[in-house]
Amino acid sequence: MIxxxxxxxxxxxYFYTRSGIIKxxxxxxxxxxxxxxxxxxxxxxxxxxxxxxSIMGLLPQPPAKIEGGSVQFQGQDLLKLTQTELRTLRGRxxxxxxxxxxxxxxxxxxxxxxxxxxxTEHDRSVSKQTAYERxxxxxxxxxxxxPIQRINQYPHQFSGGMRQRVMIAxxxxxxxxxxxxxxxxxxLDVTIQAQILDILRNLQVxxxxxxxxxxxxxxxxxxxxxxxxxxxxxxxxxQGTVEELFYHPHHPYTQALLRSIPxxxxxxxxxxxxxxxxxxxxxxxxxxxxxxxxxxxxxxxSQIPPVRTLSPTHTSVCHLETPS
Amino acid sequence: xxxxxxxxxxLRMHFPLQQGLLDRSRNWIRAVDGVxxxxxxxxxxxxxxxxxxxxxxxxxxxxxxxxxxxxxxEICGQEVSALExxxxxxARIxxxxxxxxxxxxxxxxxxxxxxxxEPLRTHGLETDKQSLTLHIESLMNKVGLSPRFIRKYPHEFxxxxxxxxAIARALAINPKVIICDEPIxxLDVSIQAQILNLLVTLxxxxxxxxxxxxHDLAAVRYISTRIAVMYLxxxxxxxxxxxLFSNPSHPYTQALLSAVPxxDPIKERARKxxxxxxxxxxxxxPPSGCAFHTRCPYAQPxxxxxxxxxxxxxxGHLSVCxxxxxxxxxx
Amino acid sequence: xxxxxxxxxxxxxxxxxxxxxxxxxxxxAMASFWYLLFQxxxxxxxxxxxxxxxxxxxxxxxxxxxxxxxxxxxDDLGRDMFTRVLxxxxxxxxxGILATLVSVGIGVTYGAVSGYTGGRVDALMMRGLEILYxxxxxxxxxxxxxxxxxxxxxxxxxxxxxxxLTMARIVRGQVVxxxxxxxxxxxxxxxxxxxxxxFRHILPNVISPVIIYTTLTIxxxxxxxxxxxxxxxxxxxxxSSWGTLIADGVTALETYPWMIVYPCITLxxxxxxxxxxxxxxxxxxxxxxxxx
Numbered sequence: 001m002i003x004x005x006x007x008x009x010x011x012x013x014y015f016y017t018r019s020g021i022i023k024x025x026x027x028x029x030x031x032x033x034x035x036x037x038x039x040x041x042x043x044x045x046x047x048x049x050x051x052x053x054s055i056m057g058l059l060p061q062p063p064a065k066i067e068g069g070s071v072q073f074q075g076q077d078l079l080k081l082t083q084t085e086l087r088t089l090r091g092r093x094x095x096x097x098x099x100x101x102x103x104x105x106x107x108x109x110x111x112x113x114x115x116x117x118x119x120t121e122h123d124r125s126v127s128k129q130t131a132y133e134r135x136x137x138x139x140x141x142x143x144x145x146x147p148i149q150r151i152n153q154y155p156h157q158f159s160g161g162m163r164q165r166v167m168i169a170x171x172x173x174x175x176x177x178x179x180x181x182x183x184x185x186x187x188l189d190v191t192i193q194a195q196i197l198d199i200l201r202n203l204q205v206x207x208x209x210x211x212x213x214x215x216x217x218x219x220x221x222x223x224x225x226x227x228x229x230x231x232x233x234x235x236x237x238x239q240g241t242v243e244e245l246f247y248h249p250h251h252p253y254t255q256a257l258l259r260s261i262p263x264x265x266x267x268x269x270x271x272x273x274x275x276x277x278x279x280x281x282x283x284x285x286x287x288x289x290x291x292x293x294x295x296x297x298x299x300x301x302s303q304i305p306p307v308r309t310l311s312p313t314h315t316s317v318c319h320l321e322t323p324s
Numbered sequence: 325x326x327x328x329x330x331x332x333x334x335l336r337m338h339f340p341l342q343q344g345l346l347d348r349s350r351n352w353i354r355a356v357d358g359v360x361x362x363x364x365x366x367x368x369x370x371x372x373x374x375x376x377x378x379x380x381x382x383x384x385x386x387x388x389x390x391x392x393x394x395x396x397x398e399i400c401g402q403e404v405s406a407l408e409x410x411x412x413x414x415a416r417i418x419x420x421x422x423x424x425x426x427x428x429x430x431x432x433x434x435x436x437x438x439x440x441x442e443p444l445r446t447h448g449l450e451t452d453k454q455s456l457t458l459h460i461e462s463l464m465n466k467v468g469l470s471p472r473f474i475r476k477y478p479h480e481f482x483x484x485x486x487x488x489x490a491i492a493r494a495l496a497i498n499p500k501v502i503i504c505d506e507p508i509x510x511l512d513v514s515i516q517a518q519i520l521n522l523l524v525t526l527x528x529x530x531x532x533x534x535x536x537x538x539h540d541l542a543a544v545r546y547i548s549t550r551i552a553v554m555y556l557x558x559x560x561x562x563x564x565x566x567x568l569f570s571n572p573s574h575p576y577t578q579a580l581l582s583a584v585p586x587x588d589p590i591k592e593r594a595r596k597x598x599x600x601x602x603x604x605x606x607x608x609x610p611p612s613g614c615a616f617h618t619r620c621p622y623a624q625p626x627x628x629x630x631x632x633x634x635x636x637x638x639x640g641h642l643s644v645c646x647x648x649x650x651x652x653x654x655x
Numbered sequence: 656x657x658x659x660x661x662x663x664x665x666x667x668x669x670x671x672x673x674x675x676x677x678x679x680x681x682x683x684a685m686a687s688f689w690y691l692l693f694q695x696x697x698x699x700x701x702x703x704x705x706x707x708x709x710x711x712x713x714x715x716x717x718x719x720x721x722x723x724x725x726x727x728x729x730d731d732l733g734r735d736m737f738t739r740v741l742x743x744x745x746x747x748x749x750x751g752i753l754a755t756l757v758s759v760g761i762g763v764t765y766g767a768v769s770g771y772t773g774g775r776v777d778a779l780m781m782r783g784l785e786i787l788y789x790x791x792x793x794x795x796x797x798x799x800x801x802x803x804x805x806x807x808x809x810x811x812x813x814x815x816x817x818x819x820l821t822m823a824r825i826v827r828g829q830v831v832x833x834x835x836x837x838x839x840x841x842x843x844x845x846x847x848x849x850x851x852x853x854f855r856h857i858l859p860n861v862i863s864p865v866i867i868y869t870t871l872t873i874x875x876x877x878x879x880x881x882x883x884x885x886x887x888x889x890x891x892x893x894x895s896s897w898g899t900l901i902a903d904g905v906t907a908l909e910t911y912p913w914m915i916v917y918p919c920i921t922l923x924x925x926x927x928x929x930x931x932x933x934x935x936x937x938x939x940x941x942x943x944x945x946x947x
Contacts, residue, residue: 043512043513043514044512159603159604160375161603162603189374189375189539190374190539190541190580190583190584191374191579191580191583191599191600192374192603193583193585194582194583194585194597194599194600195599195600197585198597198599216512216513217585218513218587219584219585219586219587219592220585221587222585222586222587222588222589222592222593223585223586223589223592223593242589243589243590246587246588246589247589256514257513257514258587260513260514260516260517261513261516261517261542261587262517262520262542262543262545262546263542263545263586263587264541264542264545264569264581264584264586265586265588265591267545267566270521271517271520271521271546272517273514273517273518273520273521274514274517274518277482277484277485277515278482278512278514384840384844387844388844389840389843389844412846413846413848414846416844416845416846417846420844420845421841421844423837423840423841424837425837428836428837428838429837429838429840429841430838430841431838431842431855431856431859431860432860432942433859433860433940433941433942434855442842442845442847442855443845443846443847446845446846446847446848446851447846477942479942490841493841493845
């Protein structure tokens with residue numbers, strides 16, 4: 001078995017608000033192996049982004065508070081580091097790509113300045129010349145043609161897809177081990193999305209990067225990941241290899257999700273739709289949070305469901321014994 | 325052949341590009357540049373394309389938020405492209421719109437009751453308060469909202485519920501055509517399916533026709549009868565959905581279909597993608613000849629020089645390309 | 656609950672009815688409202704609440720500290736301060752209310768028309784506004800006084816006429832951004848008439864900034880009136896306003912401190928009440944606010 005590079009264990013992030021405690025992430029555990037991609041799937045409010053922000057120490061505290069758990073990376077617990085220590089790690093060893101490339105670049109600075117800063121920020125000994133050359137090289141890596149000219153332009157001179165390439169180039173400046181990509185293509189068109197995903201895939205193969213991909217698009221999950229984690233209302237519901245999840249889903253939520261997306265590949269007779277609405281995060285039902293919407297709900301579902309191990313790589317948090 | 329509910333002919337919508345106070349040499353953004361199609365009663369025409377292709381502008385021109393630069397729009401046999409003022413207001417009773425973002429399309433200071441009552445009041449269909457309430461309650465039931473919520477404000481609802489309110493508002497005056505501008509793209513996956521199913525049910529029940537604008541090809545495939553593909557202000561291919569998906573003819577349609585990820589790991593990894601190079605050209609300076617030639621993997625010298633005309637592939641399948649099947653050569 | 660009530664509940668009350676219900680639950684806002692009402696009543700009934708005249712001097716008495724005869728003391732001319740504060744409220748409240756009404760009336764209309772019409776009309780109306788802005792305020796008031804003679808009502812108009820400029824700008828800015836909101840587009844697509852769009856969709860959403868700015872305007876004009884009076888352009892002796900009383904009090908700060916304390920306290924209480932009421936109104940009119 002391959003050594004995991006990042007291991008999250010029983011992470012709990014709560015928000016203390018006027019309307020009560022919101023358990024945004026409640027008992028999340030996973031690990032990412034070197035050179036592999038883990039996808040985290042969930043609807044908005046499922047806690048997938050909050051989990052990543054907790055790992056990176058980017059959540060404003062208060063109102064957020066990390067109530068427990070550990071994040072092991074290169075022999076350190078990230079949750080125990082000070083903000084300064086975390087800052088040196090963030091961006092250097094762990095890169096992040098966000099959904100909206102429009103707001104993650106400073107409109108007043110040239111691309112070259114922003115790229116070079118990503119490196120010199122972490123390592124002051126790097127000469128300007130080296131940083132500039134590395135910036136050119138990363139731009140080439142993400143498929144920007146004519147980088148010598150493009151590097152001197154401002155963000156507004158780039159289209160959405162091009163900006164996302166620049167963002168990827170920026171994370172590559174410091175040669176990170178792990179990239180966390182939070183909905184990296186949601187704001188982009190399908191043909192541009194295909195280009196960006198292609199770049200990410202190639203980089204991963206070439207550089208042995210590990211990646212955590214946060215997305216709601218099951219098509220992207222199918223094409224990009226080795227392992228998948230499904231989240232619902234702040235809790236993990238099912239985890240396994242991509243084949244296990246797509247071909248042998250156990251948890252009723254995973255099954256319902258897979259049935260409720262229309263496909264381009266074949267004619268859909270009638271689309272399955274999950275009844276009801278995602279629960280109010282401040283008033284979660286006791287026991288399994290999916291129970292009120294579940295078609296196979298049983299009386300026992302009002303108690304906390306057990307973690308079932310279905311294979312060495314496949315777990316599901318559900319009272320059901322056998323999948324249908 | 326029966327009369328179509330909506331017939332659009334050579335529609336153009338150009339916007340002036342503001343230059344400066346003294347510079348009078350105007351440039352135009354050709355957002356919609358010669359679009360023709362028709363929608364039959366009870367049919368759904370899906371309109372797909374990437375952002376900036378003009379599909380939203382087309383929707384807004386059809387709903388007459390803009391006055392088209394040229395061309396005809398016929399809705400229920402009435403020519404509406406040049407109407408203004410009171411006649412236009414009266415004509416609106418036949419066509420309504422559902423917007424993309426249900427967080428923005430409902431007035432935050434109006435209750436569900438007021439929002440749904442607005443089109444009725446506007447068109448003078450308001451009766452006494454009691455029957456108005458009954459009517460609104462039945463509309464709420466129809467779109468799957470409990471009438472208990474009649475007094476609530478939009479912020480008290482989730483995205484999917486708001487979109488149901490917006491749908492009820494569009495249905496209130498019994499329109500014949502509803503233009504749906506990306507009605508599900510702002511919603512969560514599990515809610516998208518609910519709204520798609522609702523739209524299908526309502527169509528069957530009320531005999532509605534939809535123009536369904538979206539970038540999500542899978543959703544369009546699910547809901548549409550026919551599909552039109554738009555690129556840079558023009559329709560490049562239009563066909564029944566079976567034809568379009570099994571036998572896409574235009575290189576752009578082919579690339580678009582191949583780019584959509586599918587939720588099946590083995591098939592998804594085995595798939596051959598047509599990766600388009602470059603990005604969408606600016607609609608203020610569209611490329612000469614075929615607008616797609618700058619990104620087309622099969623572009624030939626002819627494509628730069630000559631504007632292609634629609635070629636009929638049978639059964640109403642039109643493709644605007646110089647080449648047909650088997651005639652594509654790598655550039 | 657009888658049938659009528661049940662029906663009324665189902666009908667859906669308007670935003671205004673909802674707001675009324677909400678503000679009634681806001682204790683601070685209601686207390687402020689009652690205080691202001693009390694202040695206004697007292698000002699109107701001033702002649703019946705005191706046995707002194709605001710202009711009656713008593714040079715033999717001179718300045719005395721507060722006692723049971725003169726609740727707020729007397730000034731250096733022996734005039735009863737309680738009486739002068741009561742009469743001062745008449746002028747100050749009137750300035751506050753009238754000037755603000757003028758400013759809201761003109762400002763909201765001008766701003767809404769300019770913003771909603773857009774294009775050339777908007778540009779023209781905004782340039783006009785800038786020209787008025789460039790005019791020095793005191794100069795403007797002096798011209799008015801010279802042309803029409805000194806008149807207290809004219810001063811209200813002059814003050815209001817200056818205040819509406821900022822109001823118009825604020826409203827225009829709001830309207831321009833509201834105009835592009837999708838629910839306004841949705842209303843246009845539905846065929847809703849222009850005036851209905853303005854009254855149903857735009858104005859209710861401009862209310863918050865208007866209220867905030869109004870609660871700032873009232874104290875502003877009350878103080879400006881004091882400034883004008885100080886220049887000899889506003890209220891003239893022996894008539895008083897809170898502004899002139901405070902101005903007088905400042906000069907006697909070290910010798911007769913009560914001359915500044917009481918007018919200051921009344922003015923402050925009024926301004927605080929105005930702010931709380933404004934805050935309460937803004938919250939009550941926002942369906943999103945949590946008023947429980």
